[in-house]
Amino acid sequence: MKIIKTICSTxxxxxxxxxxxxxxxxxxxxxxxxxxxxxxxxTPGLDSAARAERAAVLKEYHDKVTMKNELILRSWSMxxxxxxxxxxxxxxxxxxxxxxxxxxxxxDEELVKKAWPxxxxxxxxxxxxDSYFTGHKDxxxxxxxxxxx
Numbered sequence: 679m680k681i682i683k684t685i686c687s688t689x690x691x692x693x694x695x696x697x698x699x700x701x702x703x704x705x706x707x708x709x710x711x712x713x714x715x716x717x718x719x720x721t722p723g724l725d726s727a728a729r730a731e732r733a734a735v736l737k738e739y740h741d742k743v744t745m746k747n748e749l750i751l752r753s754w755s756m757x758x759x760x761x762x763x764x765x766x767x768x769x770x771x772x773x774x775x776x777x778x779x780x781x782x783x784x785x786d787e788e789l790v791k792k793a794w795p796x797x798x799x800x801x802x803x804x805x806x807x808d809s810y811f812t813g814h815k816d817x818x819x820x821x822x823x824x825x826x827x
Contacts (some may be wrong), residue, residue: 711751711772711821712779718767718814720758732810741808742793749773749782765812779818 724732736755744753752772758764773779792798 680821687692708823709775711774712776713819713821714771714779714782715817715819716769716771716775716814717817718811719763719765720767721810722765724810726732728810735807735810738803743786743789744771744790747782747785749778749785767811788816 686776720732732792740755744750750771752771753769755767755769758766771782773782790804794803
């Protein structure tokens with residue numbers, strides 16, 4: 679009888695602990711994600727052939743670098759639709775935390791070298807990439823998890 683009481687009280691205690699853990703886990707707010715926003719300014723006056731070539735260069739970089747960087751949780755790019763500056767092309771990369779932003783930049787460099795192992799070809803590709811833009815700016819944002827849908 680004493681053994682049964684001990685087993686029952688142990689089982690009840692274990693259940694209470696697991697329920698409190700589940701309750702605690704459900705009330706934890708996830709850490710905010712970190713977003714790297716790169717705004718590029720498109721070179722104006724490109725004809726349709728140059729715009730198609732720019733799209734191919736962006737896609738090649740996306741496939742060979744961005745998609746292979748395991749530290750980037752999500753990435754999306756947007757072309758200007760309506761704003762005060764019609765030259766904007768924005769890329770947003772989502773990271774789990776600030777450390778992953780730093781590590782992600784290092785990983786990007788590794789992937790660029792892997793994608794274009796020949797330094798002359800790598801330089802030629804990056805110069806071509808840069809030729810479609812007059813400049814860019816970077817910003818880092820922290821997500822507000824309580825304001826997401």
